[in-house]
Amino acid sequence: MAYEKPLPQPTAIDAPYWEYLRQHELRLPRCQECGHIFFPPNKVYCPSCLSDRLEWVKLSGRGKVWSWVVFHQRYFSSFANDIPYVVAFIELEEGPRLMSTLVDCDQGEIRCDMPVEVVYDDITPEFTIPKFRPIR
């Protein structure tokens, strides 16, 4: 069955992010000058010190729920079968926060600071989405 939700639209700058995910690796740019790791990976310079010396660093995949919301309203028809679904900000161990969702988890057990780890959802042959599940 075809994947009907919106797909990523990689640019030359963030294409490595999606390619690493396809290989089931969560990587983000790290500044070689100041060590800052940032998300989204859509810049060719460090947003902290403006250096252009960036490297793609492999992350632990662990983090915690920083905040979340449950969507009860259908904003996209392709999400209709998922309602109610969770949209969560995950604060990674390395610092960046990224928006994702939680899996293998009852919505009633979600708490701020709940430890989570990444799981890789291969939505198409080209794209893998990072999702998160509780560390039990």
Ligand SMILES: [Zn+2]
């Ligand atoms: Zn920097």
